[in-house]
Amino acid sequence: MTSDRNGTRRRQAAGGAVTLSDVARAAGVSLATASRAINGSANRAVGNELRQRVLATAERLGYSPNAHAQAMARGQTATLGLIVHDIADPYFSAIAAGVTEAADEAELIVTLANTHHDAERELQYVRTLQNQRARAIILVGARQNDGEANLRLRRALDAYQARGGTVATVSQAILGVNVLRVDNERAGADLARALHGLGYRRFALLTGPTDNLTADERTRGFRRAAEELGVPVPGERLVASPLTRDGGYAAMRELLGRDTGADLVFAVTDVMALGALTAARESGTVVPDDVALAGFDDIATLQDVTPALTTVRIPLRDMGRQVTRLALAPAEEGPLEVHVTGEVVVRASTPPR
Amino acid sequence: MTSDRNGTRRRQAAGGAVTLSDVARAAGVSLATASRAINGSANRAVGNELRQRVLATAERLGYSPNAHAQAMARGQTATLGLIVHDIADPYFSAIAAGVTEAADEAELIVTLANTHHDAERELQYVRTLQNQRARAIILVGARQNDGEANLRLRRALDAYQARGGTVATVSQAILGVNVLRVDNERAGADLARALHGLGYRRFALLTGPTDNLTADERTRGFRRAAEELGVPVPGERLVASPLTRDGGYAAMRELLGRDTGADLVFAVTDVMALGALTAARESGTVVPDDVALAGFDDIATLQDVTPALTTVRIPLRDMGRQVTRLALAPAEEGPLEVHVTGEVVVRASTPPR
DNA sequence: TTGTAAGCGTTATCAA
DNA sequence: TTGATAACGCTTACAA
Numbered sequence: 001m002t003s004d005r006n007g008t009r010r011r012q013a014a015g016g017a018v019t020l021s022d023v024a025r026a027a028g029v030s031l032a033t034a035s036r037a038i039n040g041s042a043n044r045a046v047g048n049e050l051r052q053r054v055l056a057t058a059e060r061l062g063y064s065p066n067a068h069a070q071a072m073a074r075g076q077t078a079t080l081g082l083i084v085h086d087i088a089d090p091y092f093s094a095i096a097a098g099v100t101e102a103a104d105e106a107e108l109i110v111t112l113a114n115t116h117h118d119a120e121r122e123l124q125y126v127r128t129l130q131n132q133r134a135r136a137i138i139l140v141g142a143r144q145n146d147g148e149a150n151l152r153l154r155r156a157l158d159a160y161q162a163r164g165g166t167v168a169t170v171s172q173a174i175l176g177v178n179v180l181r182v183d184n185e186r187a188g189a190d191l192a193r194a195l196h197g198l199g200y201r202r203f204a205l206l207t208g209p210t211d212n213l214t215a216d217e218r219t220r221g222f223r224r225a226a227e228e229l230g231v232p233v234p235g236e237r238l239v240a241s242p243l244t245r246d247g248g249y250a251a252m253r254e255l256l257g258r259d260t261g262a263d264l265v266f267a268v269t270d271v272m273a274l275g276a277l278t279a280a281r282e283s284g285t286v287v288p289d290d291v292a293l294a295g296f297d298d299i300a301t302l303q304d305v306t307p308a309l310t311t312v313r314i315p316l317r318d319m320g321r322q323v324t325r326l327a328l329a330p331a332e333e334g335p336l337e338v339h340v341t342g343e344v345v346v347r348a349s350t351p352p353r
Numbered sequence: 354m355t356s357d358r359n360g361t362r363r364r365q366a367a368g369g370a371v372t373l374s375d376v377a378r379a380a381g382v383s384l385a386t387a388s389r390a391i392n393g394s395a396n397r398a399v400g401n402e403l404r405q406r407v408l409a410t411a412e413r414l415g416y417s418p419n420a421h422a423q424a425m426a427r428g429q430t431a432t433l434g435l436i437v438h439d440i441a442d443p444y445f446s447a448i449a450a451g452v453t454e455a456a457d458e459a460e461l462i463v464t465l466a467n468t469h470h471d472a473e474r475e476l477q478y479v480r481t482l483q484n485q486r487a488r489a490i491i492l493v494g495a496r497q498n499d500g501e502a503n504l505r506l507r508r509a510l511d512a513y514q515a516r517g518g519t520v521a522t523v524s525q526a527i528l529g530v531n532v533l534r535v536d537n538e539r540a541g542a543d544l545a546r547a548l549h550g551l552g553y554r555r556f557a558l559l560t561g562p563t564d565n566l567t568a569d570e571r572t573r574g575f576r577r578a579a580e581e582l583g584v585p586v587p588g589e590r591l592v593a594s595p596l597t598r599d600g601g602y603a604a605m606r607e608l609l610g611r612d613t614g615a616d617l618v619f620a621v622t623d624v625m626a627l628g629a630l631t632a633a634r635e636s637g638t639v640v641p642d643d644v645a646l647a648g649f650d651d652i653a654t655l656q657d658v659t660p661a662l663t664t665v666r667i668p669l670r671d672m673g674r675q676v677t678r679l680a681l682a683p684a685e686e687g688p689l690e691v692h693v694t695g696e697v698v699v700r701a702s703t704p705p706r
Numbered sequence: 707t708t709g710t711a712a713g714c715g716t717t718a719t720c721a722a
Numbered sequence: 723t724t725g726a727t728a729a730c731g732c733t734t735a736c737a738a
Contacts, residue, residue, distance in 0.1 A: 017486075017516055017731090019730090019731055019732085020731065020732060021731075021732090029708080029709090030708065030709045030710075031709085031710090031711095031731095031732085031733095032708070032709060032710075032711095032733085032734080033707085033708055033709075035732065035733060035734085036707095036708090036733095036734095039732095039733085045707055045708075046707070046708080047707060047708085050707085050708085062512055064480070064483050064484055064512075064516070065484055065731085065732080066425075066484065066486065066730085066731050066732070067481075067484040067485045067486070068421040068422075068424040068425050068430070068485070068486065068730090068731080068732090069421075069425055069714090069730070069731035069732040069733090070731080070732060070733075071421040071714090071732090072419075072421050072422055072425060072713095072714045072715065072716090072730090072731080072732070072733090073713080073714055073731080073732040073733040073734080074714085074732085074733065074734095075714070075733095077421070082465075086450065087440070087446050087449050087450050087453060088443075088446050088447050088449070088450035088653070088670070090441075090443065090446075090654070093440050093441050093443075093446040093449075094441050096440050096441070096465075097439065097440050097441035097467070100440060100465060100466070100467045101467070104467070109464055109466075109481060109485070110464065110465050110466070111462055111463065111464050111465070112435075112449075112453060112463050112464070112465040113453070113462070113463070114450070114453045114454075114457070127417070128420075128462060130417050131417055131418055131419065131420040132420045132421070132462070133370075133419065133420070133421065159415055159417075163370050163417070245653070245656070245657070274654075274656075274657040275657065277657055278656060278657045281659065300441070300598070301443070301627075301654045301657075303598070303627075303631060304598070304627040304628065304630055304631045304654075304658060305657060305658060305659075306634065306658075306659050317441070370715090372714090372715055372716090373715065373716065374715075374716095382724080382725085383724065383725045383726075384715095384716085384717095384725085384726085384727090385717085385718085385724070385725060385726075385727090386723085386724060386725070388716070388717060388718090389717095389723095389724090392716095392717085398723055398724075399723070399724080400723060400724085403723085403724085418715085418716080419714085419715050419716070421714090421715080421716090422714070422715035422716040422717085422730090423715080423716055423717075424716090424730090425714090425715080425716065425717085425729095425730045425731065425732090426715080426716040426717035426718075426729080426730060427716080427717065427718095427730090428717095428730070707738105708737100708738085709736105709737080709738075710735105710736085710737075710738090711734100711735095711736090711737100712733105712734090712735085712736100713732100713733090713734090713735100714731105714732085714733090715730105716729100716730085717728105717729085717730085718727100718728090718729085718730105719726100719727090719728080719729095720725105720726090720727090720728100721724105721725085721726080721727105722723105722724085722725075722726095
């Protein structure tokens with residue numbers, strides 16, 4: 001009788017959900033006791049008999065705790081926001097798999113958002129996650145070199161963090177945010193040296209978009225090393241394109257059309273390398289006989305491609321787990337930075353020459 | 354002064370979020386007015402001057418509406434639950450991409466869960482989504498032929514729907530739930546006929562797990578047609594395995610070891626077919642010269658594999674969009690059922706013979 | 707161990 | 723057009 005004074009019209013919640021009050025009343029206990037029995041939170045109390053009765057009643061009535069009400073009352077949620085560019089891309093889906101695994105272990109629910117490289121959407125998602133009071137946000141994917149957009153994102157993330165949320169990214173360091181940093185530049189250089197060691201001299205690069213920082217780092221590392229080795233990459237052997245399979249395909253066609261005499265093509269992502277491989281095949285260019293090919297990431301699909309592709313392996317799934325750990329780490333004074341180093345894996349697409 | 358009577362100790366919400374009350378107070382208007390100004394819901398009111406003032410104040414204070422409070426007050430959420438077996442699998446990630454696209458358009462946020470084929474987890478996720486009061490739940494992935502587990506899931510979904518949620522699945526019909534149904538059996542039969550037409554006679558099947566209904570349908574359709582064509586598939590040419598790349602790999606090795614003289618191998622999913630392809634290659638068996646190979650799904654990665662794989666195409670991404678539409682469809686008296694028909698795509702892995 | 711009641715931040719109803 | 727104020731369903735001091 002207490003909670004529903006003078007039979008006021010209660011907005012008949014669509015579907016008429018059973019509330020904790022209903023359970024308490026039916027079990028003949030107070031709301032507080034019911035809450036404790038069902039939750040048994042920090043300070044466990046509730047005598048065994050009552051607890052059993054409450055639990056049985058809840059079960060019988062089909063009680064389902066309202067997570068929103070709990071979130072309000074507790075002042076915190078069990079939600080983790082995951083923002084990627086495109087979940088259909090094997091690079092992102094592998095990382096996402098790691099994130100969901102780790103989130104599962106931490107009993108967190110994952111909210112997934114795809115930006116499709118749209119900075120505006122990304123910002124929008126951050127705001128939405130902020131509104132959800134998500135406990136942490138994980139941003140996967142290269143920052144674009146767009147000062148204005150980055151600044152706005154940065155501000156949104158700052159606001160989010162000021163409210164007690166934590167943020168972690170897989171990408172370049174955004175000031176003030178935990179980051180899992182792939183050492184793209186160094187790995188790119190390592191790759192160039194390894195290939196040089198195999199006898200390659202006339203490198204070509206499918207660089208991805210010019211304003212993409214990850215692509216840029218890989219490109220830069222590779223070119224720098226090439227230069228140091230005395231085999232600089234001339235401009236005509238650089239082709240930009242979207243960071244997708246089709247982008248790689250188109251870029252490779254372009255490159256082959258230029259007839260630059262390259263003996264090796266480095267595509268800055270495996271997904272692009274796959275497109276490039278097909279482009280080569282379709283144009284009658286044999287990999288690796290006519291031209292060698294290397295990628296970056298070591299995505300799962302590489303396993304079943306011929307020739308097997310040389311690449312730089314980064315542990316995608318595990319990175320998902322690591323970045324989740326980073327996102328859930330207790331707030332330090334400064335942002336955390338964890339490094340991941342890529343490992344060159346030489347396969348059949350780049351035989352000694 | 355109203356909301357905070359006699360300076361009671363307010364649980365200093367971690368991070369001290371700005372509430373609508375704060376905005377209202379700072380703007381010198383009532384809570385109700387502030388709410389209306391910021392939301393402009395159904396009955397828009399609020400004079401222009403006040404609205405501007407409120408909006409400006411909200412902006413200035415960095416107000417972020419609490420989605421949980423809104424959910425409580427409104428009695429509904431903007432969440433869509435998506436349950437898949439494994440987001441890293443290109444089949445699921447392609448569908449997930451379609452779902453997130455459609456969800457975006459409907460202004461819904463997507464909560465992602467991976468079951469890894471564990472019925473218990475699946476059930477758990479349904480309950481969690483129920484607790485979140487998710488507006489709809491999408492289940493992607495074959496049901497296993499486990500009566501007990503299915504019954505429990507069914508009950509959980511019934512309870513969810515009784516509370517006003519809607520459910521849609523990509524799989525076999527679970528009684529009482531909207532379903533996007535792939536005509537696996539027919540497509541399997543179509544494939545068998547097409548291959549027979551190309552001259553193949555000694556079929557072998559990598560069937561996937563025996564208790565997986567989707568795999569079973571594809572297998573059954575294929576075998577039935579083969580039988581009708583007078584070329585039944587003997588038991589020794591059937592190999593079961595998990596529905597994964599590694600499962601396909603292992604199954605193919607097993608099959609090759611048996612030396613059954615098969616002229617064509619049908620793997621019930623492309624992912625398995627990819628593993629099988631590599632297994633063949635490693636054992637020195639040339640596809641398609643020594644044995645032909647076909648899969649099912651037409652996942653994106655197939656584009657860049659050699660030889661190009663014959664398969665049954667189903668529009669994965671679009672299926673994601675369709676099942677979302679189904680999940681958001683207004684409740685009918687009976688559950689909806691939409692059919693998707695697969696299309697046989699013959700490629701280089703099964704040349705005429 | 708159990709109960710009472712004050713929040714949590716909105717929306718929506720009813721008056722003004 | 724605006725303002726009070728009662729829900730929404732739960733957790734958690736504080737009392738008993």
